Structures are given as C-alpha cells and as structure tokens.
Amino acid sequence: MLEARTLSKRYASVPAVSNVNFSIQPAHVLGYLGPNGSGKSTTVKMLAGLLEPSEGCVLFQGQDIRNDLAGYKRRLGYVPEEANLYPYLSGREYLELVGGLRGLETSWLQKRIDEFLRLFSLYPSRHVAIATYSKGMRQRILITAALLHNPDVLIFDEPLSGLDVTSALIFRHLVQELKQAGKAIFYCSHVLEVVEKVCSHVLVLRKGAVIAYGSLQDVAGMQSMQTLEQTFSRLVEENDAEDVARKLAELTLTQ
Ligand SMILES: Nc1ncnc2c1ncn2[C@@H]1O[C@H](COP(=O)(O)OP(=O)(O)OP(=O)(O)O)[C@@H](O)[C@H]1O
Ligand SMILES: [Mg+2]
Numbered sequence: 001m002l003e004a005r006t007l008s009k010r011y012a013s014v015p016a017v018s019n020v021n022f023s024i025q026p027a028h029v030l031g032y033l034g035p036n037g038s039g040k041s042t043t044v045k046m047l048a049g050l051l052e053p054s055e056g057c058v059l060f061q062g063q064d065i066r067n068d069l070a071g072y073k074r075r076l077g078y079v080p081e082e083a084n085l086y087p088y089l090s091g092r093e094y095l096e097l098v099g100g101l102r103g104l105e106t107s108w109l110q111k112r113i114d115e116f117l118r119l120f121s122l123y124p125s126r127h128v129a130i131a132t133y134s135k136g137m138r139q140r141i142l143i144t145a146a147l148l149h150n151p152d153v154l155i156f157d158e159p160l161s162g163l164d165v166t167s168a169l170i171f172r173h174l175v176q177e178l179k180q181a182g183k184a185i186f187y188c189s190h191v192l193e194v195v196e197k198v199c200s201h202v203l204v205l206r207k208g209a210v211i212a213y214g215s216l217q218d219v220a221g222m223q224s225m226q227t228l229e230q231t232f233s234r235l236v237e238e239n240d241a242e243d244v245a246r247k248l249a250e251l252t253l254t255q
Pocket of ligand 1: 015038043
C-alpha cells in the first residue's frame with residue numbers, strides 16, 4: 001500500500017536519509033526506530049509529501065505520490081513530531097477547520113468531532129483556546145485531526161509524546177484496532193515496549209541508513225537477544241548508558 005523506494009535526503013550536502021527501502025501492507029504496522037538524529041522525522045516528512053526526496057520516491061498503491069499529491073493526502077492521516085496548532089482557536093474550532101479543509105460534511109463532522117472529544121476526555125475543554133491546553137491535550141487534538149477522515153494510511157511521529165498513562169494505553173489499543181481494520185501504519189517511536197506490542201514489522205535506522213528490517217520477530221530475535229530493547233541497543237552501538245550517566249553525574253557534582 002505504501003512503499004519507500006531508494007529514498008534519500010540530503011540537507012545541503014549532508015546526508016540525513018540514505019537509500020531507505022520498505023513497504024507497508026494493509027493491516028501492517030511498521031515500527032521505525034533509530035537514535036536521535038538518525039533520520040526518522042526526515043523520512044516521515046517525505047512520506048507525508050511535505051519534503052522532496054533528494055533521490056528515490058514514495059509510492060502509494062504503486063503510484064509515485066507526486067503524481068497525485070492531493071489524492072494521496074485525502075487517504076493519509078499524519079501526526080507530526082511537533083504540534084503546529086493555531087493557539088487562538090479552541091480545540092473544537094481547530095478540528096472543524098481541519099475537517100472543513102478535508103471537505104467533510106458539516107453536521108456529520110460536528111457529531112464526529114464531539115464523539116472524538118468525549119472519548120479523548122477533551123469535551124469539557126472544547127471551547128477553550130488551544131493556547132491554554134497542556135502538552136498531552138494538544139497531542140490528543142493532533143491525533144484526532146489525523147483520524148477525522150478515516151484515512152487508509154497513518155503516519156505517526158512520536159505519537160505518545162506528552163500523553164499520560166491512560167491516554168498512552170488508549171492510543172496503543174487504538175493502533176491495534178486500526179491495524180486489525182486494515183490500515184497501513186507507519187509508527188515512529190523511541191518507546192520500544194509499545195513498538196513491541198503494536199508493530200508487525202520493524203526497521204532500525206542508524207545515521208540515515210537501514211541496519212535492520214524485517215518482521216518484529218526476526219528483528220527482535222537478531223543476535224539471539226531476548227527483547228527488542230536489547231537488540232536495538234546492540235544494533236545502534238550506542239554508548240553504555242550507565243557509564244555515560246556516571247560521568248555526567250561526576251561532571252555535575254564537580255565544583
Ligand atoms: N531542516 C533541516 N536542515 C538541515 N538539517 C536537518 C534538517 N532537519 C533535520 N536535519 C538533520 O538531519 C538529521 C536527521 O534528523 P531527523 O529530524 O530526521 O532525526 P530523527 O531521527 O527524527 O531524530 P529524533 O529522534 O531526535 O526526532 C539530523 O542530523 C538533523 O540535524
Ligand atoms: Mg524526529
């Protein structure tokens with residue numbers, strides 16, 4: 001359904017994403033992992049049609065998304081890494097704006113928005129300016145905005161960011177339900193416990209290049225490791241966390 005083919009991006013001459021290939025079928029969730037700065041959000045922006053690849057392309061149902069970007073965006077729901085909400089609008093006004101731009105019928109849209117707001121515990125704050133919302137409330141608005149038009153492809157960039165325990169649990173189950181309903185889902189996150197629970201496939205990036213890609217079982221089972229977290233740490237060869245933490249504490253405590 002959604003495919004990245006030799007996808008690459010350079011900022012000036014610095015490579016951020018190099019020759020990335022994957023495909024996501026309906027009812028699949030691809031967990032997209034990698035350390036900070038490894039190129040996840042750069043990939044996300046190319047998948048969402050917001051950033052032109054330096055090389056390669058994104059295919060939706062076999063067609064380059066650039067051939068019909070508007071048609072593709074109608075089928076896409078996208079939760080970006082950073083909230084870009086209009087602070088002076090209320091949550092409800094913002095969702096009405098998004099739904100209106102998507103051409104959704106007004107009375108149907110309003111009922112739908114109210115249901116989403118109730119289920120995400122935002123209904124009491126629906127008429128209050130987004131400027132006063134907490135981080136997690138904004139994130140729930142962003143998630144709602146991505147789901148309003150029942151898209152076939154979902155792209156989530158750190159969707160748990162700022163969510164409290166209950167909201168994160170609701171979101172995790174929601175992803176599982178949407179997967180079962182046949183959506184193709186791209187799920188970018190550092191929260192490996194959740195990735196392990198919701199993803200059917202996993203891709204690990206390091207410095208913009210793919211270092212592991214396959215089914216969750218295949219990637220988690222690499223190097224005879226027990227958990228995805230252990231495999232991930234070994235794959236990305238990050239510094240020993242305890243050692244770095246000890247040195248940071250020493251530095252902090254040095255007069
Ligand atoms: N607009 C930009 N201009 C120049 N360099 C950029 C730009 N956006 C990202 N980069 C660089 O591209 C690389 C990948 O960044 P990206 O945001 O894709 O990483 P990420 O994997 O999403 O990281 P994080 O886990 O911190 O969200 C980084 O080295 C970053 O500095
Ligand atoms: Mg990012």
